[in-house]
Amino acid sequence: MAYIEKRGERSFFLRVEAGYDSKGKRIKRSKTIRIEDKSLLKTKRKLTDFLEVEYHKFKAEVQSGNYISPEKMALTNFINDWKTKYAEKELAETSISNHLFHIN
Structure with missing residues (x-):
């Protein structure tokens, strides 16, 4: 419903x-x-x-x-969720490594 x-x-x-x-x-x-x-x-x-x-x-x-439910969570937890639920499925390896480089 x-x-x-x-x-x-x-x-x-x-x-x-x-x-x-x-x-x-x-x-x-x-x-x-x-x-x-x-x-x-x-x-x-x-x-x-x-x-x-x-x-x-x-x-x-x-x-x-x-x-990904909007809730209070640490940035590291959000990055891990983002990586597993979105990045690994939608982005190329080089894009993921570039994003993570800038995040770090």
């Missing part, structure tokens, strides 16, 4: 369920979308279609395991 909530004039909140934890509590992932295109806000149908597409993209990202 799609959970889309209007937060402000141009802001919408998306929530996806990602299963259950060991205690039986639902795992929820959320994301805020800000719409910059004024033409989308003029018609309800275009806005609904856009939000549905964004919701399904977000849901696919969460279900595939590529979603």
Whole structure:
């Protein structure tokens, strides 16, 4: 079930369920979308279609395991997550080594 909530004039909140934890509590992932295109806000149908597409993209990202939840974490932990979840899959070895050189 799609959970889309209007937060402000141009802001919408998306929530996806990602299963259950060991205690039986639902795992929820959320994301805020800000719409910059004024033409989308003029018609309800275009806005609904856009939000549905964004919701399904977000849901696919969460279900595939590529979603990195925005939480407080140390930079080293974030770099390790980025390296395993994104860089090793999407970037060439030379690009990864260049990025890590600049990070260090």
